Amino acid sequence: MMKILKGLLTFWLFHLFLYRYFVIPEGICLDIRPSKESRRLKSDILAAKNYNFCFSTLPSSQNFLFVKPLSIYTGTSNHRNIKLRHTPNSVDPEKNTNEREEKKLIVANSSELHRLASYNDLKQSLVSISNRFVDIVGSAKDYLRKSKIYEIVYTFINGIKARANNLTVKKQIVILLLSQLLYSFILPNFHIILPYQLIPTDSGLGVDIGLDTIVSMVFSYLFLNDLNISSKPLIVPEDIKKRIPWVVLSLIGSYVLSGYFTHVIDNAILLISAMDAPVSVAMHQSLRVLIGHIFWVLVGSMIINKTVFPLSFNANNPWYKFRINDNWVFPCLSGYFLSCTLYNLADLFYSFLVKIYSTFTSNADRFDNSDENLVSQLTESNEVLPTILGAIGPCITAPWWEETLYRVLILKSLNIYLPHLLSSIISSFLFAVHHLNPRSVIHLFVLGVIWSLIEKNFDNLIVTIIIHSLWNSRIFIGSMIGL
Known part of the structure; x- marks a missing residue:
């Protein structure tokens, strides 16, 4: 490192x-x-x-x-x-x-x-400075490893990992939900004020550090140390290789078709509301988005299931494995905390780019004044039922479908011909562009790359599905309560 x-x-x-x-x-x-x-x-x-x-x-x-x-x-x-x-x-x-x-x-x-x-x-001079910087970081790292704090934290986390090996699926789900609530709503309220600002900007960044950030950094460090990526390409039969381009075209066609189907559902809901049916604006929006999304998921999953590989919640094939009975809670939490850390770094880089762009043009405000994203539209209402219906797509079906599509089909198809890292970069770029939000392309690209590496490391699709679900749930709940 x-x-x-x-x-x-x-x-x-x-x-x-x-x-x-x-x-x-x-x-x-x-x-x-x-x-x-x-x-x-x-x-x-x-x-x-x-x-x-x-x-x-x-x-x-x-x-x-x-x-x-x-x-x-x-x-x-x-x-x-x-x-x-x-x-x-x-x-x-x-x-x-x-x-x-x-x-x-x-x-x-x-x-x-x-x-x-x-x-x-x-x-x-620059080489000397960089060598000196690396020596300082290495000395600080060695000093930290010899400290009692590091020993206590390391022993505590290893104890958690050892206990997680004997947990049932129900206990893992409970730990996962409690950790999500603790990390998202309790730890951010506690901060440590630093003696001086670490990042010299006028945004206030680097003045303090939250407990959630400290937890993310610790788990990210331990998680990256255990990350071991193999570079073996995927080997599939020749007939499957020939089908992949047609499958991709079929999936693109099903995505376009889902847009037309959404318009049909939209008109049908408007017709029902015109007949004095109790359909609010929030319910209309939630049903429109959910039904259109479910249509694409069903059609796309049928195409993949019939042509490339079987979709199952107990899969064990060369494309992916779905082992829900394994001990996945610690990898999921560590990967989730790492995702939060990398997202914050990507957001800092994005803000830096916007700052540079604003020095050359007066149109930089359009990056911050873009139309509201889909999650904001679904959570702007205080109605309970539309909010629940709106959460089904981002928090349940979308993580499973997007991980199957991008981290299995597209990534593994590219990995047949390309190295895994390059395949991860290409599939992550497609994953980011597919969300159609220019402000979040960098953020989603970074998340896509790390999720691709996590899936490759653990070879268990449920790990990235849960990380993706935790991430979308945090965004959805945070947008709903104004965090």
Whole structure:
């Protein structure tokens, strides 16, 4: 983890930012190979006090040129060996056209040489800073691991995991619901005020930290340590491979057809309400959304069940496994807490992008003034029955269907031909775009990627279904009570 952090920090600070200000001139770098001649030349060049030089790898047969006071070194890189030619001081540059042109080129690029030297100095400084940062983080990590707090927390969580191995399905459901209520409605009310703001913004972010955030960070760290992703591709029969494109087209067609079916249901409900039937606006909206969603789920699931793989709540096939009798409560809670942490980071990144965009245009407010999403429309009423009907889709049927569609069919179909990580990225992008909410594309993409990795790690679809259901339930209840 530290190596990844070091690499990202160095790449971001060095290549992305500085390269736009320091242009490396071509043809002035020399690849010094480990030979007697090259070592002698390197020592001679470094002895020059009036010039700074860059030593880097050059492609084969690329010309290079180096200068030190009173002498000129020229040559050509030839694969692994470098052939050098030394021009003594007695040679008159005016008698040699090539040397005269080379000298003019050196004079013209003198400023670039100094810029190159500054570039190298800054590169070394940034690498040193990144190494120091990684050392500090590593020292803090080692100190934390040796502390009593870490030992107590680690022992407590391992005890919970050990007890979870002997829980029945009913007990796991009770623990899941109680943990959701505790995490969503009690822990956010308690905060720890920090001595200074961690993130220097005017939004107040980083002034304090909630107990829910601390719980998320602890469980996320332990969960990521246990995450072990295999990269084995999915192997399916050839006839199934040939069916997949047609199945995808059929699912797209069923989705479009569900839109027309929703219009039919909408007109039917309007007709019923015109006949003085007690149908409120909230009931109309809930029925319209629920029936249209159920139609697409039924048609799509029948297509998948008949053509690709059987849909069952006790499945055990190469595409997915559904083991409800396993001990899934701890992976579900850990994955849910990790999802909350990553969502907050994605939201911070999104706010940063909006802030940058607002500095260049006056239309940035449209990101925050978009139309209300579907959940807000379903929860704006205080009626009980429409709210319950509106919660069936987001909290029950949608998690099962979307996980089956994106984390099984699309992800595994891509995994037949592509690596798992790339398949996860593509399927997560489709998952985010499908929700048709530009403000949440980044957030849903991040959630889709981590849920794909979780499904691959545990090989139990019920884990991601429950995480998805917990997430949608939190959004739905939070929108309903104004959190």
